[in-house]
Structure formats: C-alpha cells, structure tokens
Amino acid sequence: MPVPMTSYQIAADLTERIKTGEYPAGSQLPTYATLANLYSVSPATIAGVMRILRERGVVIGVPGRGTFVPE
Template structure:
C-alpha cells in the first residue's frame, strides 16, 4: 500500500501542475473534496495545502467561489 503524501508534497505537486499548465492562469482548481479523493488524504490536509499555496502566492481563494490560479 502506498504511503500517503505529506501536505507539503501535495502542495509541491499542485504547484508543479500549475507551472506545467495543467491548471492555467485564471483556472479554478478542483474542490477540496475532489483534491482529497485525488490525493487520498483527509479534507483537513487539503485545507493545509491550499493555505500553504495561498501563502506562497501560487493560488488565490474566493470565498464561496473556489480556489483559482492567479492571472
């Protein structure tokens, strides 16, 4: 059984996906629930990932709308 990724590894992976163009500028990231399923981690772990990416300036949050890649 694979070892789950840490929240910092997930943040790095998402940042790499953004840099590669998988999530281009202006695009909306999958929901917390979708990301928790994708990475096989708890919702709270994804919340930490998104908070870290926001602190790094990689994503921006829009309450009630979602998390986006800045233009």
C-alpha cells in the first residue's frame, strides 16, 4: 500500500494543478471530502492543506461557499 502524501506534498500538487490551469482563476476547488478521497487522506489533513494554501495566497476561503482560486 502506498504511503499517503504529506500535507506539504498535497499543497505542492494542488498549487501545480492551479498553475497549469486544471483549477483556473475564479474556479472552486473540490470539497474537502472529494480531495480527501483523491489523495487518500483524512478531511482533517485537507483542512491543514487549505490552511497552508490560504497562508500562501494560493486559494481563498469563502465562508459558507467553499474554497476558490483567486481571480
């Protein structure tokens, strides 16, 4: 069984997906549950990843709506 990625590896992967246009400016990222499934980690790990990405300005959180790539 493969070792799950660390929060920083997932953050780097999502940053790359944003840079390459998989998640373009203005788009909403998948839900924490969807991302947790994609990366085979817990939703709590994804919450930590989103905290890292928000601190870096890669994504913005909109309360009650989700996480978005800034325009």
